[in-house]
């Protein structure tokens with residue numbers, strides 16, 4: 001059995017930066033309430049570590065960022081790497097909160113493109129429904145129209161001076177298919193491909209895997225980019241893929257009789273969690289027994 005440690009994988013620069021900002025903010029405001037608007041990243045281990053630093057989270061998948069702000073009345077609010085709309089920013093300031101912005105520079109760059117274009121034209125934004133990043137971008141202007149799949153194109157009315165763009169963490173393959181379908185209806189539309197570099201090179205590393213029997217993606221079930229890596233693996237012809245949160249989700253049936261197992265992780269997954277999975281599999285491949293550890297490693301940041 002061969003274990004392939006896929007590279008690059010794991011934390012992207014935007015997530016590292018957001019964690020650093022959260023840590024510095026908690027240290028700088030020891031006597032104030034510090035609240036994160038939503039989950040810092042979609043990974044429960046990272047969220048737990050931030051709670052230990054004294055950071056509170058307001059999160060409800062059924063509520064928008066604007067609604068969640070109603071639950072913060074004092075202290076410091078941290079915007080996550082996913083970014084927020086101008087309305088959220090204005091409401092936080094009106095409430096007198098101290099705003100700390102951990103929006104990823106790649107998301108800010110998409111916001112700039114969308115904001116500029118929507119001053120004179122319509123923007124078709126390919127993204128996920130109810131995802132904080134798409135909520136923030138769509139909220140920049142009423143001229144931004146969210147679509148999640150090719151079929152949504154038929155629901156769009158008459159648009160002018162169109163720009164097609166997308167959420168940063170989508171699948172390269174699926175996004176290109178939707179862009180192509182949009183261009184069939186609007187051949188003169190401009191296109192700004194905004195899948196971020198971190199997402200792109202992690203997906204390409206999976207697409208380039210050869211002769212792999214199983215792809216294990218370490219990541220939270222709610223992590224968009226972790227789920228995308230799994231889908232990319234299937235599309236690249238890997239017969240079996242699975243998404244696990246940590247080494248504790250492995251079972252022997254999953255890996256028995258596999259010749260080549262590749263392991264990767266989403267950009268919100270702590271590298272220490274992935275290294276624990278790889279070490280376990282390497283020991284098993286070297287003839288070790290399938291004895292899972294009692295728990296994941298204690299510190300994951």
Ligand code: SF4
Pocket residue numbers: 012013014015081104105106107168169196197198199225267
């Ligand atoms: S996945 Fe990309 S856009 Fe999202 S935080 Fe990381 S670098 Fe930024």
